Amino acid sequence: MDKLKEFEPIFYPKSVAVVGVSANNEKAGNHFLRAMMEFGFKGKLYPVTPSTNEILGLRAYPSIGDIPEPVDFVNISVPAKYVPHIIEDCVAKGVPAVEIFTAGFSEVGEEGRRLEQEIAMLAKGNLRIIGPNCFGVYCPSGGLTLLPGANYPRESGNIAIIAQSGGLVDQLIPAATGHGLRFSKIISYGNACDLNEVDLLEYLASDPETRVIAAYLEGVKDGKRFFEIAKSLYGKKPLIIWKGGLTESGKVAVNSHTGSLGGEKAVWEAFFRQTGAVMVDNAEEFLDTTAIFSHFPQVAGRRVGVVGGGGAVGVATSDICERVGLKIPTAPPKIQEQLRALLPPAGTSLRNPVDVGSPMPPPLVFQKVLEILFSGDIIDTLIIDRIFFYGSLQPMGIPEADAEKRVEVLLDIKRRTGKPILAILDEPAPDTDIIDMEVNRRRVRRRLIQAGIFVLPSLNRAVKALANICTYYEKASFSHEEDGNKA
Amino acid sequence: MDKLKEFEPIFYPKSVAVVGVSANNEKAGNHFLRAMMEFGFKGKLYPVTPSTNEILGLRAYPSIGDIPEPVDFVNISVPAKYVPHIIEDCVAKGVPAVEIFTAGFSEVGEEGRRLEQEIAMLAKGNLRIIGPNCFGVYCPSGGLTLLPGANYPRESGNIAIIAQSGGLVDQLIPAATGHGLRFSKIISYGNACDLNEVDLLEYLASDPETRVIAAYLEGVKDGKRFFEIAKSLYGKKPLIIWKGGLTESGKVAVNSHTGSLGGEKAVWEAFFRQTGAVMVDNAEEFLDTTAIFSHFPQVAGRRVGVVGGGGAVGVATSDICERVGLKIPTAPPKIQEQLRALLPPAGTSLRNPVDVGSPMPPPLVFQKVLEILFSGDIIDTLIIDRIFFYGSLQPMGIPEADAEKRVEVLLDIKRRTGKPILAILDEPAPDTDIIDMEVNRRRVRRRLIQAGIFVLPSLNRAVKALANICTYYEKASFSHEEDGNKA
Secondary structure, three states: OOOHHHHHHHHOOOOOEEOOOOOOOOOOOHHHHHHHHOOOOEEEEEEEOOOOOOEOEEEOOOHHHOOOOOEEEEEEEOOOOHHHHHHHHHHHOOEEEEEEEEOHHHHHHHHHHHHHHHHHHHOOOOOOEEEEOOOEEEEEEHHOOOOOOOOOOOOOOEEEEEEEHHHHHHHHHHHHOOOOEEEEEEEEOOOOOOHHHHHHHHHHHHHHOOOOOEEEEOOOOHHHHHHHHHHHHHHOEEEEEEEEOOOHHHHHHHHHHHHOOOOOOHHHHHHHHHHHHHHOHHHHHHHHHHHHHHOOOOOOOOOOEEEEEOOOHHHHHHHHHHHHOEEEEOOOOHHHHHHHHOOOOOOOOOOEEEEEOOOOHHHHHHHHHHHHHHHOOOOOOOEOOOOOOOOOOOHHHHHHHHHHHHHHHHHHHHHHOOOOEEEOOOOOOOOOOHHHHHHHHHHHHHHHHHOOOOOEEEHHHHHHHHHHHHHHHHHHHHHHHHHHOOO | OOHHHHHHHHOOOOOEEEEEEOOOOOHHHHHHHHHHHHHHHOOOOEEEEEOOOEOOOOOOOHHHHOOOOOOOOEEEEEHHHHHHHHHHHHHHOOOEEEEEEOOOHHHHHHHHHHHHHHHHHOOOOOOOEOOOOEEEEEEHOOOEEEOOOOOOOOOOEEEEEEEOHHHHEEEEHHHHHOOOOEEEEEEEEEOOOOOOHHHHHHHHHOOOOOEEEEEEOOOOOHHHHHHHHHHHOOOOEEEEEEEEEOOOOHHHHHHHHHOOOHHHHHHHHHHHHHHHHHEEEEEHHHHHHHHHHHHHHOOOOEEEEEEEOOOHHHHHHHHHHOOOOOOOOOOHHHHHHHHHOOOOOOOOOOOOOOOOOOOOHHHHHHHHHHHHHOOOOOOOOEEEEOOOOOOOOOOHOOHHHHHHHHHHHHHHHHHOOOOOOOEEEEOOHHHHHHHHHHHHHHHHHHHHHHHEEEEEOHHHHHHHHHHHHHHHHHHHHHHHHHHHHOO
């Protein structure tokens, strides 16, 4: 619990000072101040600059030492050479923690490395540092955002992300928001001259707000401790890791990016095998896998039922599921009989995948198909692909209201069964100027996500995430049994 | 050239009769008629029904035989049992070709199989059939669309797609339109009781409108001829094949979908090896690979230059490129020196991937970086990832006009160098109700695509398509050399 106390000023500061602002409002510190105000930080904000005594309506102070009240957290974005001086001021003031946006430290060579060591020495035992060369901390429940996160979700969630790279964080959050991901904490920690991935992971392991931890890592400073903590999380909080630099070209790039060592591929493979952490290797898989862990409770197994309307729903879906190790059990005769009584004889398929013949099945038929499929204990997860839940279908003479009714059928089934359901809502993109379909898609997506239905834009992405979560829980339950036997 | 003549009534009919309409305008034939009128078919349309003498303002005829003028093409959607009778009428009238939407033939069992044989027998030597159990033909230059394709692009392109599945076609076209794909012909041919994938491939091989051929296949009826034609296309027109049913579950599903045989995985692997056709295995890869062949002229090689701004641009991009077999050559010292003079010392990377430090580089810096990178003969293709080309960036104090200038820089570089350029414009999706960014993204996407720049929403998808086209042209040029040696 000491960890929680120690990190409190970082995630839930009562007061934040900002060093690196100017009267003309053009510096990074000014942008950060504006972002914090827009985001709605409830604590006190202290701009620090000798050049003016008011910034954005806030009283400015010439130095940290001049602030009359205690300061919990300091955001620093002055040029690298001035940073040691600011750290000294913070130590003198008794500030417990800072985040340093400034780049130009160990990642640029010898002089930078020396400067980074200097600030680490000054801080040691006195204050904790996030950075330098980072985007810092986003913690909506603490009212804290990073730059340029003025518009990041104010709503809190159960996902924590750690990444050396700040740019990646700013790429992921906007992409994640619409897909329903919400975060407890996101930390871009850059060069990690003090707090590194191990410290952050240790904190998140005990953070009551965090249920799923995802990390983009280029290097790890203390491999042994990282391994121990990752292993201890196994079966408690899922840990998803995108390890950059596992290829030869990637390894070369790591060195110039953060100055840390990439590590060998074989070492990382052993790490994943032994810790049960989930390995992903691109941005979509990182987000999708993290999202499915956040959305779904423990998944019972990899038996998938698929319901779709027409096209290659049966064949292509079967291929795509089997390739990632999911199973498509054939519906037993009794279920096929019930479906046969319901669906047209031509253009449909009853065995699972269930092809209802058209992406616009009558709502009552759609409802009964789902009920029948869930009636036997043959599937763990339901995938809905190629069913229209929005949009005007007038050219086909099918009432638009039916699409809305299909949404209600799906929400109702979810409510009644509680089963994991995954719906594919693909990007329609019919033409640049036709934006209505996209607006409708997002509205339906939000409703489904809020009801606990997992939504992704492509089957291919969805099955990968589902396979990842299945593998994790299979391993995790095995691990629990092992523990049980030992006890 | 006989092939072109033979298929003329199918793709460029002067008159189309529609059988399967009713006075109340609710039948599939009525929807098809409406779609054709909305799409702008320039020839004559003849609704055929005894129930009324006018439909949608068009004179209706009691039977095919009652139409006073010649009929090139007939669209049939009456119930299966009436189809043989309609085929007899068509033969008597001298109609050269029909498309049969109606399902309920060989895919539903013995009786359907008998009925399908009957229509094939009636047609043999008299007329050509597309279908049954299909969505038919889309050919914008012939003014022809399929159901429900009233809003499919009227503009023609150089891509042909053939697919047994009609639902898949209706899934792909809307998804493809916004990504800039335009088509010469798309044919959903269903059960293929007469014209099958081999006939269609043979036609498309000589079709002057078609430069790229893509096929979704579940089974092939005449494997030997298909192989011969595929092989003859090698190096002339790229052939992209998504073969459904290559897994065990997929194979089972094939049988119930179209009643054709799926074929063994090993056979298909040999097919791809020997014909040089490009194998893809999901919807995104199918579209992306087809699109890149349509957009790009012959690609010289797999040496990729990457320019991006911040985040994991260097490391993750290198990994993702290397995993699919692309190469990221390190920039030689001279180029690194030139870049060093231009970019800030911290937060950037000069070796390739070139990290310009921020997704919002000043337009002039962005321009010079691209010029420098293209100045040595070190790269074949340029990937632009994580550069902002649209959107208000006010919170960071960077003028919105700069984004527009970066678009112009990129367009200008493309004009001047003619080099293959691939830009990643990821879906921002910041929140359900914030749609402006998506509107802006689509506008920029359209401008880049029109200038010959290939645009995809994710790096992961883009590199797969690029690797596919590289592999194809490497094989194809090798094959030409072989031919040369033999001659």
